[in-house]
Amino acid sequence: MADPRVFIIVGASLAGARAAEGLRDNGFAGRVVLVGEETERPYERPPLSKGYLLGKEARDKAFVHEASWYREHEVELLLGVRATDLDVGSHTLMLDGFEPLRYDKLLLATGSRVRRLEVAGAGLHGVRYLRTLPEADALVEAAGRVRRVVVVGAGWIGLETAAAFRSHGAQVTVVEVDRAPLRRVLGDEVAGVFAGLHEQHGVGFRFGVGVAEFRGSGGVLASVVLTDGTELPAELAIVGVGITPAVELAEAAGLSVQDGVATDAGLRTSDPDVFAAGDVASFVHPLLGRRIRVEHWSNALNGGRAVAGAMLGEPLSYDRVPYFYTDQYDLGMEYAGWVEPGGYDRVVFRGDVPGREFVAFWVKDGRVLAGMNVNVWDVQEQIQALVRAGWAGSAVDSAALADPNTSANIVW
Numbered sequence: 001m002a003d004p005r006v007f008i009i010v011g012a013s014l015a016g017a018r019a020a021e022g023l024r025d026n027g028f029a030g031r032v033v034l035v036g037e038e039t040e041r042p043y044e045r046p047p048l049s050k051g052y053l054l055g056k057e058a059r060d061k062a063f064v065h066e067a068s069w070y071r072e073h074e075v076e077l078l079l080g081v082r083a084t085d086l087d088v089g090s091h092t093l094m095l096d097g098f099e100p101l102r103y104d105k106l107l108l109a110t111g112s113r114v115r116r117l118e119v120a121g122a123g124l125h126g127v128r129y130l131r132t133l134p135e136a137d138a139l140v141e142a143a144g145r146v147r148r149v150v151v152v153g154a155g156w157i158g159l160e161t162a163a164a165f166r167s168h169g170a171q172v173t174v175v176e177v178d179r180a181p182l183r184r185v186l187g188d189e190v191a192g193v194f195a196g197l198h199e200q201h202g203v204g205f206r207f208g209v210g211v212a213e214f215r216g217s218g219g220v221l222a223s224v225v226l227t228d229g230t231e232l233p234a235e236l237a238i239v240g241v242g243i244t245p246a247v248e249l250a251e252a253a254g255l256s257v258q259d260g261v262a263t264d265a266g267l268r269t270s271d272p273d274v275f276a277a278g279d280v281a282s283f284v285h286p287l288l289g290r291r292i293r294v295e296h297w298s299n300a301l302n303g304g305r306a307v308a309g310a311m312l313g314e315p316l317s318y319d320r321v322p323y324f325y326t327d328q329y330d331l332g333m334e335y336a337g338w339v340e341p342g343g344y345d346r347v348v349f350r351g352d353v354p355g356r357e358f359v360a361f362w363v364k365d366g367r368v369l370a371g372m373n374v375n376v377w378d379v380q381e382q383i384q385a386l387v388r389a390g391w392a393g394s395a396v397d398s399a400a401l402a403d404p405n406t407s408a409n410i411v412w
């Protein structure tokens with residue numbers, strides 16, 4: 001290659017694959033090495049709890065690129081290889097079982113890892129997590145077989161897997177320590193919509209309790225014992241109690257870590273030749289003026305692509321409004337914005353909430369901080385414009401926000 005530079009991406013993930021794509025599309029002709037500890041080539045995770053788990057989407061649809069794409073674009077894939085150490089002084093990445101690699105620029109796209117429940121019986125066969133494709137394969141295999149499922153944690157993963165297993169005809173109980181699902185993200189007002197949706201589909205909830213123990217016989221799960229003493233028979237328990245950013249390499253390298261790998265608005269870490277993108281990056285959002293870490297698909301998709309330009313020396317101010325979506329039963333939803341738990345003073349609804357066809361706005365001092373459309377489509381552009389205006393300090397009239405007949409200049 002004419003260009004002698006070596007760019008390494010750690011994490012053969014969505015952010016990593018998009019960065020590789022961005023480097024090549026920007027004309028980078030040096031070596032691109034994509035290192036990933038999983039054995040699959042980069043894939044997207046949202047189908048693992050939706051289309052693939054429901055049996056509606058083929059496994060192959062999850063992959064970011066065809067296998068041939070990596071060959072055609074001369075992106076070296078080192079799969080099943082863990083990066084064990086990073087020396088930013090000598091620009092060297094240490095790999096498990098491979099020679100160290102020297103780099104000119106390096107991207108940390110190491111994403112997140114699931115939080116594990118450390119209780120008795122956690123190692124029983126039938127206690128599952130869902131982050132990776134092999135973990136999804138195991139759930140797909142179980143879907144046709146198991147009758148009683150306990151889901152631990154009423155976050156997005158918990159609720160999506162609950163919906164999928166209900167669709168497969170299993171009896172599903174969701175256990176949640178909080179008093180409602182998704183309360184930290186959505187607050188009480190909208191949490192009720194999701195509780196109602198699942199109850200209508202026959203999901204049983206146990207709120208305000210945790211898991212004391214998984215009980216089994218012969219190494220196989222038989223029941224889940226809750227902290228109030230209740231014992232729920234189950235052949236399968238799916239634990240979805242959150243994730244933590246995979247910051248080990250950054251810590252080993254002495255990079256600044258603040259929740260995730262700390263970067264500036266250009267996704268550059270405290271070392272000028274190391275960047276971070278996707279779930280692992282804790283970046284300064286230029287519009288919010290503070291550090292956030294976004295655990296969503298679109299942030300890996302867009303951040304991965306954006307950081308490629310930054311690695312090539314282009315100026316970057318990564319100012320996307322955080323966005324995510326979910327599909328559960330017949331409810332489709334998109335959410336854009338950023339609200340800390342309890343960081344709003346009211347939720348304004350527009351549309352039919354009981355009929356689950358509405359838009360919700362999280363508002364503080366009249367400013368829209370986030371918006372969510374439920375079974376209403378093609379309104380994201382307008383919601384994100386409102387959020388940007390709200391972050392910039394513009395207040396809107398709540399009555400107009402709530403009124404579906406309000407025309408263009410306030411909402412759409």
Ligand SMILES: Cc1cc2nc3c(=O)[nH]c(=O)nc-3n(C[C@H](O)[C@H](O)[C@H](O)COP(=O)(O)OP(=O)(O)OC[C@H]3O[C@@H](n4cnc5c(N)ncnc54)[C@H](O)[C@@H]3O)c2cc1C
Nearest residue numbers: 011013015037045046083111112278279295296297300324
């Ligand atoms: C089941 C599921 C459903 C989801 N659904 C949605 C959804 O509907 N909407 C939404 O917005 N988001 C969703 N998400 C979240 C979304 O998938 C993540 O935000 C996204 O995957 C983050 O991508 P990433 O590239 O940052 O990292 P990750 O996807 O976490 O990938 C990081 C990769 O780096 C590897 N790695 C880590 N450390 C090392 C190392 N030292 N050496 C080598 N490799 C390493 C990991 O093994 C992993 O493969 C879902 C997530 C899951 C698990």
